[in-house]
Amino acid sequence: METKTFEITLKDLSFEEIGQIIDGHWQISLSKEVIAAVQKCRDYLDQKTKTHPEPIYGVTTGFGSLCNVSISEAQLSQLQKNLMMSHACGLGEPVPQEVVKLMLLMKIKSLSYGNSGVQVVTIQRLVDFFNNDVLPVVYQQGSLGASGDLAPLAHMCLPLIGLGEVWVDGEKRPASEMLAKHGWQPVELASKEGLALLNGTQFMSAFAVHNVMKAQHLSKMADLIGALSLEAFDGRIEPFYPEIQEVRRHQGQVDTAAAFRKYLEGSEMIKRHKTHVQDPYSFRCIPQVHGASKDAIEYVSRITFEEINAVTDNPTVFPEKDLVISAGNFHGQPLALTQDFLSIAVAELGNISERRTYQLIAGKRELPSFLVKKPGLNSGFMIPQYAAASIVSQSKQLCCPASVDSIESSQGQEDHVSMGANAATKAYRVMDNTERVLAIELFNAAQAFEFRRPVKTSPILEEFLAAYRKEVAFVEDDSVMYPLIQKSVDFVRNWKI
Numbered sequence: 001m002e003t004k005t006f007e008i009t010l011k012d013l014s015f016e017e018i019g020q021i022i023d024g025h026w027q028i029s030l031s032k033e034v035i036a037a038v039q040k041c042r043d044y045l046d047q048k049t050k051t052h053p054e055p056i057y058g059v060t061t062g063f064g065s066l067c068n069v070s071i072s073e074a075q076l077s078q079l080q081k082n083l084m085m086s087h088a089c090g091l092g093e094p095v096p097q098e099v100v101k102l103m104l105l106m107k108i109k110s111l112s113y114g115n116s117g118v119q120v121v122t123i124q125r126l127v128d129f130f131n132n133d134v135l136p137v138v139y140q141q142g143s144l145g146a147s148g149d150l151a152p153l154a155h156m157c158l159p160l161i162g163l164g165e166v167w168v169d170g171e172k173r174p175a176s177e178m179l180a181k182h183g184w185q186p187v188e189l190a191s192k193e194g195l196a197l198l199n200g201t202q203f204m205s206a207f208a209v210h211n212v213m214k215a216q217h218l219s220k221m222a223d224l225i226g227a228l229s230l231e232a233f234d235g236r237i238e239p240f241y242p243e244i245q246e247v248r249r250h251q252g253q254v255d256t257a258a259a260f261r262k263y264l265e266g267s268e269m270i271k272r273h274k275t276h277v278q279d280p281y282s283f284r285c286i287p288q289v290h291g292a293s294k295d296a297i298e299y300v301s302r303i304t305f306e307e308i309n310a311v312t313d314n315p316t317v318f319p320e321k322d323l324v325i326s327a328g329n330f331h332g333q334p335l336a337l338t339q340d341f342l343s344i345a346v347a348e349l350g351n352i353s354e355r356r357t358y359q360l361i362a363g364k365r366e367l368p369s370f371l372v373k374k375p376g377l378n379s380g381f382m383i384p385q386y387a388a389a390s391i392v393s394q395s396k397q398l399c400c401p402a403s404v405d406s407i408e409s410s411q412g413q414e415d416h417v418s419m420g421a422n423a424a425t426k427a428y429r430v431m432d433n434t435e436r437v438l439a440i441e442l443f444n445a446a447q448a449f450e451f452r453r454p455v456k457t458s459p460i461l462e463e464f465l466a467a468y469r470k471e472v473a474f475v476e477d478d479s480v481m482y483p484l485i486q487k488s489v490d491f492v493r494n495w496k497i
Contacts, residue, residue: 092139115311117196128184342427371475
């Protein structure tokens with residue numbers, strides 16, 4: 001199969017394009033305008049260091065609270081190498097490889113604008129890593145999310161100079177081996193390059209991109225699965241009427257109700273005469289709850305889009321204006337706040353999902369207790385709900401905001417930090433948790449609807465059910481549940497909607 005290539009330009013990179021690149025296993029290349037912009041900035045910086053008598057932070061000085069220590073021209077390359085080595089202090093679990101690949105892409109994009117002072121060879125080597133799946137081993141703990149993601153980005157960039165480790169076929173290997181295998185020489189870092197590579201929000205933003213894209217998918221799946229649960233519970237359609245949404249006007253609520261009407265169109269079940277006048281909130285308030293999460297996800301996606309198309313290292317170089325400015329674009333507050341917000345929004349999709357699961361197993365509306373024909377002899381679907389409740393509780397704990405905290409560092413020079421890295425990694429766990437909770441709801445909803453036969457649901461939901469039944473069969477009697485739940489998780493993750 002022919003490998004496709006996406007050209008990195010000075011234009012914004014969209015979520016759709018990122019999805020194409022990552023899901024399609026595309027390679028990337030640098031456009032001529034990017035190469036020209038990067039080279040122009042590097043040439044300017046080289047000239048500046050020769051002619052400017054005053055110290056330039058991060059270029060001819062130390063870093064952080066050592067900003068007043070001047071470095072001689074002969075030591076500038078060693079300064080950058082020392083920075084890379086000393087800052088690689090990551091701990092904890094390795095960053096998932098799909099997120100590492102996003103980190104590479106995010107760093108390449110941020111450096112491509114020609115405001116960071118890197119060499120073309122440096123950014124090109126990051127492109128080589130991306131295209132050849134040379135994925136550095138990065139760790140999840142260590143970033144304060146303020147002076148950039150220093151520790152994780154140090155681990156990501158160590159292989160540029162032949163140090164650190166990379167993933168090869170799922171195993172860790174010394175980066176030096178991979179450089180030799182591909183015939184690559186270690187990059188000789190020029191002035192400011194170490195800081196350009198280590199400053200920036202690419203650890204946070206890579207997690208944020210992954211989280212936003214997953215949240216968008218989970219939001220759609222929550223509607224689809226929720227519609228099947230509504231059918232299985234013999235719920236009412238009236239709360240989804242457009243008139244209800246129009247008098248409140250929140251766009252997410254409007255869109256959720258419209259999705260439910262689409263999914264339920266042509267259903268025999270929804271048209272059946274109902275003896276009950278209203279449903280519990282977990283069904284009746286789906287437009288309001290799912291809709292609020294949709295609006296939150298939309299807001300977070302907008303902020304994340306701006307971040308991934310930004311220059312976030314320091315100092316920032318403006319060759320046309322003869323300016324090298326030390327400021328704070330590396331501060332992760334926009335991502336910290338929004339990743340906390342995203343955690344709450346997606347956790348709520350799981351929270352209300354678990355409540356629908358609970359209603360389905362409660363022996364109501366002519367459904368058998370725990371959704372088995374012989375409850376008592378069989379425990380049926382009793383414990384999947386326990387598991388969902390446990391996961392929902394954990395997500396609530398993870399939703400305690402990281403962004404409200406700050407711990408002083410670097411001898412007081414960095415006296416306010418965002419903790420955005422912790423917000424982003426917590427949000428990553430919430431995405432996975434909600435995916436599992438929705439999978440358990442689907443497991444229950446599919447089982448429950450079989451007790452409504454021979455009545456049919458809508459064509460859309462019948463197709464969805466048929467596809468699911470190819471992976472997970474109806475449960476007649478007690479069996480080992482966890483493989484079925486895992487198949488449900490895989491189904492929710494991979495269903496194209």
